[in-house]
Amino acid sequence: MFDNVIPLLPEIGISIVQTFLMVGIAIGAALLFGTPLGILLFLTSKGQLLERPILFRVINSVVNIVRSFPFLILLVALIPLTRVLIGTTIGPVAAAVPLSIAAIPYFARLVEQSLREVSKGVIEAAVAMGASTYQIIWKVLIVEARSGLMLGLTVLIVSFLSYSAMAGVVGGGGIGDLAIRFGYYRFQTDVMVVTVLLLVALVQIIQFTGNRLAHYLDKR
Amino acid sequence: MIKVQNVSKNYKTPSGTFQAVSPASLHVEEGDVYGIIGFSGAGKSTLLRLVNLLEKPDAGEVYVGGQELTGLSKKELRRARQSIGMIFQHFNLLNNRTVSENVAFPLEVASITKEERVQRVRECLEIVGLTEKADSYPSKLSGGQKQRVAIARALANRPKVLLCDEPTSALDPQTTRTILAFLKEINVQLGVTILLVTHEMNVVKEICNKVAVMENGHLVEKISLSDREIKPKTDIAKLLFEEEISEKRGIAHV
Numbered sequence: 001m002f003d004n005v006i007p008l009l010p011e012i013g014i015s016i017v018q019t020f021l022m023v024g025i026a027i028g029a030a031l032l033f034g035t036p037l038g039i040l041l042f043l044t045s046k047g048q049l050l051e052r053p054i055l056f057r058v059i060n061s062v063v064n065i066v067r068s069f070p071f072l073i074l075l076v077a078l079i080p081l082t083r084v085l086i087g088t089t090i091g092p093v094a095a096a097v098p099l100s101i102a103a104i105p106y107f108a109r110l111v112e113q114s115l116r117e118v119s120k121g122v123i124e125a126a127v128a129m130g131a132s133t134y135q136i137i138w139k140v141l142i143v144e145a146r147s148g149l150m151l152g153l154t155v156l157i158v159s160f161l162s163y164s165a166m167a168g169v170v171g172g173g174g175i176g177d178l179a180i181r182f183g184y185y186r187f188q189t190d191v192m193v194v195t196v197l198l199l200v201a202l203v204q205i206i207q208f209t210g211n212r213l214a215h216y217l218d219k220r
Numbered sequence: 221m222i223k224v225q226n227v228s229k230n231y232k233t234p235s236g237t238f239q240a241v242s243p244a245s246l247h248v249e250e251g252d253v254y255g256i257i258g259f260s261g262a263g264k265s266t267l268l269r270l271v272n273l274l275e276k277p278d279a280g281e282v283y284v285g286g287q288e289l290t291g292l293s294k295k296e297l298r299r300a301r302q303s304i305g306m307i308f309q310h311f312n313l314l315n316n317r318t319v320s321e322n323v324a325f326p327l328e329v330a331s332i333t334k335e336e337r338v339q340r341v342r343e344c345l346e347i348v349g350l351t352e353k354a355d356s357y358p359s360k361l362s363g364g365q366k367q368r369v370a371i372a373r374a375l376a377n378r379p380k381v382l383l384c385d386e387p388t389s390a391l392d393p394q395t396t397r398t399i400l401a402f403l404k405e406i407n408v409q410l411g412v413t414i415l416l417v418t419h420e421m422n423v424v425k426e427i428c429n430k431v432a433v434m435e436n437g438h439l440v441e442k443i444s445l446s447d448r449e450i451k452p453k454t455d456i457a458k459l460l461f462e463e464e465i466s467e468k469r470g471i472a473h474v
Contacts, residue, residue, distance in 0.1 A: 125312035128272055129326040130301035143316050219357040220315040
């Protein structure tokens with residue numbers, strides 16, 4: 001019944017590595033750039049420590065614009081940028097560029113949302129104790145919102161596991177691409193079933209781990 | 221110790237400018253437990269928050285411990301705030317930090333070394349009698365215990381002044397008495413000057429030596445409670461004080 005799957009096993013292995021590579025880079029970029037962007041979004045919004053209406057509106061719009069692109073369009077539109085950055089437009093690393101560009105504003109929004117859950121009174125108490133904005137970010141905002149941030153990260157990983165399936169368009173490879181090429185184009189239903197099961201298992205593991213960690217981090 | 225001179229604060233609302241505090245002056249001397257009383261929306265919390273510049277006054281000057289806060293740079297203001305303690309109606313503890321980590325927070329802010337922090341946290345928890353809760357998280361504490369942690373936290377940097385924003389309004393009468401007893405003890409034994417906002421007359425009666433009555437953004441009357449006979453002049457002050465008197469009569473009749 002899994003006739004097509006057995007000879008494909010090495011390729012399935014490679015596709016898993018490719019998926020991890022693409023998603024890993026995108027998540028890394030989101031953590032590195034999306035987190036500060038989300039913090040900035042929160043802090044510059046109305047009634048917050050660094051309230052800057054114009055700056056907030058600019059960042060807010062940029063985040064919205066990038067997020068409104070259907071991912072497939074973004075993937076194609078960013079080909080020139082990818083060529084400049086990576087030197088090639090095919091392969092998982094090249095596909096990681098549009099994935100990262102999409103992941104950064106996505107996570108920034110999730111970070112902003114989590115920070116809004118932090119009680120205003122706690123921030124105010126820190127201000128009253130003479131804490132600097134920098135200290136408030138690290139010792140208050142991130143610590144108080146850490147459980148929500150962990151859940152946001154989980155959502156991000158699951159979403160981008162799914163987005164990475166479209167990376168096949170630019171030759172990025174990965175599990176989703178394998179499903180499309182073999183399962184869909186070649187009507188190898190068994191390959192489709194195996195790859196989808198693989199993705200289901202991955203998502204379950206990620207969500208379960210994320211929930212557990214979030215629960216552990218939450219002392220409220 | 222605290223001098224507030226002609227400070228005012230307005231808020232812009234869709235229906236026009238709202239005057240939260242109209243030019244008000246207040247002088248809290250060293251060792252005072254100074255109360256500000258008034259009904260909800262009178263502007264008393266805003267006035268208190270003007271003292272450590274959580275609210276920026278539109279006009280006027282604020283002095284704490286001889287230093288003019290209104291003239292400081294951002295950095296100097298942060299430094300000055302480190303020696304002004306503050307507690308709140310809803311405690312405002314960091315929920316993801318343990319009791320001792322909460323008390324350590326202002327010490328971290330002030331860049332105190334680790335060893336000194338541990339030492340000082342223990343001392344402060346001893347003052348409020350919560351050493352055995354050092355490793356608990358705030359969610360495991362009662363309201364009264366949370367406020368005691370908040371007091372320990374406020375005392376960590378050895379402030380000369382403690383600002384209290386409705387410190388007992390979320391607590392039951394029994395717990396209120398405990399918290400007030402702690403505040404009194406801190407005032408007497410540690411020499412901390414206290415400025416306290418409340419809407420409860422019994423709080424004022426219990427620990428304050430002076431009280432200012434506030435109504436619609438105005439400080440309408442200042443009364444020294446150490447005077448032998450308290451003669452409120454304004455209607456609102458009479459109302460607040462007489463409520464107490466009639467309550468006492470009520471008890472006398474029983």
